[in-house]
Amino acid sequence: MRTALVIGTGLIGTSAALALSQRGVAVHLADHDPEQARTAAALGAGTDDAPDGPVDLAIVAAPPAHVAAVLADAVRRGAARGYLDVASVKGGPRRELEALGLDLSPYIGTHPMAGREKSGPLAATGDLFEGRPWVLTPTRDTDTEVLNLALELVSHCRAVPVVMDADAHDRAVALVSHMPHLLSSLVAARLENAEEAAVRLCGQGIRDVTRIAASDPGMWIDILSANPGPVADLLTDVAADLEETVRSLRSLQSQHEDERREGTSGIEDVLRRGNAGQVRVPGKHGAAPRRYEVVAVLIDDQPGQLARIFADAGRAGVNIEDVRIEHATGQQAGLVQLMVEPKAAPVLSASLRERGWAIRQ
Numbered sequence: 001m002r003t004a005l006v007i008g009t010g011l012i013g014t015s016a017a018l019a020l021s022q023r024g025v026a027v028h029l030a031d032h033d034p035e036q037a038r039t040a041a042a043l044g045a046g047t048d049d050a051p052d053g054p055v056d057l058a059i060v061a062a063p064p065a066h067v068a069a070v071l072a073d074a075v076r077r078g079a080a081r082g083y084l085d086v087a088s089v090k091g092g093p094r095r096e097l098e099a100l101g102l103d104l105s106p107y108i109g110t111h112p113m114a115g116r117e118k119s120g121p122l123a124a125t126g127d128l129f130e131g132r133p134w135v136l137t138p139t140r141d142t143d144t145e146v147l148n149l150a151l152e153l154v155s156h157c158r159a160v161p162v163v164m165d166a167d168a169h170d171r172a173v174a175l176v177s178h179m180p181h182l183l184s185s186l187v188a189a190r191l192e193n194a195e196e197a198a199v200r201l202c203g204q205g206i207r208d209v210t211r212i213a214a215s216d217p218g219m220w221i222d223i224l225s226a227n228p229g230p231v232a233d234l235l236t237d238v239a240a241d242l243e244e245t246v247r248s249l250r251s252l253q254s255q256h257e258d259e260r261r262e263g264t265s266g267i268e269d270v271l272r273r274g275n276a277g278q279v280r281v282p283g284k285h286g287a288a289p290r291r292y293e294v295v296a297v298l299i300d301d302q303p304g305q306l307a308r309i310f311a312d313a314g315r316a317g318v319n320i321e322d323v324r325i326e327h328a329t330g331q332q333a334g335l336v337q338l339m340v341e342p343k344a345a346p347v348l349s350a351s352l353r354e355r356g357w358a359i360r361q
């Protein structure tokens with residue numbers, strides 16, 4: 001692929017454009033808000049000048065409700081040799097396109113399983129998709145050339161291609177993305193009118209559970225409107241689990257020992273099922289989940305601290321597999337948790353301690 005046109009230069013469009021530009025593809029940027037395309041261009045994602053003729057690949061990264069219209073317009077203009085979209089839902093946009101009666105052979109629906117709770121080009125990064133699944137939904141009618149262009153895009157973004165049927169994709173993301181998003185919003189919503197004395201105690205647990213609740217409601221209304229059935233089915237099951245959990249908790253308040261025992265076993269069941277589900281969440285680059293040891297380091301909230309820790313870990317010959325930062329409420333300090341292979345944990349702790357870092361157990 002030599003040339004690409006990204007239509008919709010927000011978080012996802014600009015992230016893909018940055019990755020393509022970094023791999024030498026000439027990227028043109030377009031958005032119904034020209035300011036967004038200008039910002040993406042200023043970030044080095046490409047040019048906001050219109051291409052002279054058809055590009056190799058047009059990437060539509062507009063909100064799901066606009067995808068079919070934007071794609072249809074691009075196809076009618078003959079903007080590219082191949083077309084794809086990156087919307088979080090796949091069945092609805094495809095059916096809308098079919099209803100428009102277009103030849104869909106130069107089109108493939110795709111969905112990168114990476115994102116952020118922030119929108120717009122300023123939130124974009126060229127490495128957003130690295131190691132993440134990127135779903136491709138070819139049909140019998142999809143041109144091989146278009147499938148290859150999509151695979152090239154996925155490879156330039158260093159993502160992992162996963163081929164799926166559009167409706168199977170929508171059922172899968174209902175489970176791993178859409179239902180969890182609503183649950184995150186519901187948990188965060190409990191904080192809206194909570195007492196300040198409680199809110200200021202927020203630790204890492206609630207931060208982990210509520211990060212995605214900060215996302216743009218407009219985008220998520222689009223996503224959920226295009227996949228309401230599967231999400232409602234899952235939430236019905238969650239609601240039944242919640243009722244059962246409430247019953248167990250009420251039993252724990254009982255005067256009778258056997259009822260309390262039943263309550264304990266109900267709660268234990270929920271927690272154990274949670275453990276069993278959590279270990280199935282894939283690890284880095286889609287590999288089997290790994291257990292890492294945590295080396296916790298207390299840092300001052302000052303510029304350059306993280307870079308120094310990483311450099312010191314490098315000097316100790318230790319690869320950091322993952323990292324988490326907990327900010328201490330009301331203090332200029334934070335706890336950095338470095339996840340490393342179990343063998344490397346004592347080596348890293350000793351080496352960082354030697355270099356003056358405060359290690360916490």
Ligand SMILES: NC(=O)c1ccc[n+]([C@@H]2O[C@H](COP(=O)([O-])OP(=O)(O)OC[C@H]3O[C@@H](n4cnc5c(N)ncnc54)[C@H](O)[C@@H]3O)[C@@H](O)[C@H]2O)c1
Pocket residue numbers: 007008009010011012013030031032033036061062063064066070086087088089111112113114115116117118119120121219223
């Ligand atoms: N945010 C995520 O985590 C995520 C992850 C994977 C896929 N997606 C999908 O990627 C797409 C873009 O999402 P985003 O998070 O980048 O949103 P965003 O709000 O950051 O960007 C969307 C951009 O599309 C532009 N736009 C809106 N209507 C348009 C139109 N008719 N023509 C041209 N441009 C138009 C907006 O001006 C904006 O710049 C959506 O379809 C979304 O479902 C999002």
Ligand SMILES: O=C(O)C(=O)C[C@]1(C(=O)O)C=C[C@@H](O)C=C1
Pocket residue numbers: 087088112113114115116117118176177178212
């Ligand atoms: O990490 C996030 O912020 C996301 O919300 C990303 C996420 C997800 O649920 O994993 C959200 C929607 C997209 O369609 C794909 C990815």
